[in-house]
Amino acid sequence: MNLSNLKPAEGSTKSRKRIGRGTGSGRGGTSTRGHKGAGSRSGYKSKVGFEGGQMPLQRRVPKVGFKNVNRIEYVGINLDTLQILADKFKLSAIDFDVLKAHGLASKNDLVKILGRGEVKSKLEVKAHAFTATAQKAIEAAGGTSVKL
Secondary structure, X not given: OOHHHXXXXXXXXXXXXXXOOOHHHOOOOOOOOOXXXXXXXXXXXXXXXXXXXXXXXXXXXXXXXXXXXXXXXXXXXXXXXHHHHHHHHOOOEEOHHHHHHOXXXXXXXXXXXXXXXXXXXXXXXXXXXXXXXXXXXXXXXXXXXXXX
């Protein structure tokens, strides 16, 4: 080994260009920041959505409608889905745990049973809410609907 064949250890050098290390480096002078303006100064931070003083997009676009902060969001599950579930897995009672186990609801969801389809078997259904038609259809088939 001599001075002519020395080289740095594997992984010890970085391949990126270092800026601000003189004109000979190719990234000296303004150090890729351009001339003048806030972006060329030290300590400059751009705000999210800032468009150089132009009115930002989120302020140009009008607000539409009304968002009720007290709204309760339910996951809707129809009667025909319950019937398919009962037939496939031979269930007589369907509650939140069964729906969660079969991927129809997740742990923080509230479940509402909707009235599309029909129930042929006698089911005991436990959910957070029922539509009037769903409740009538379940009880007409001889089942019960229980609110959680």
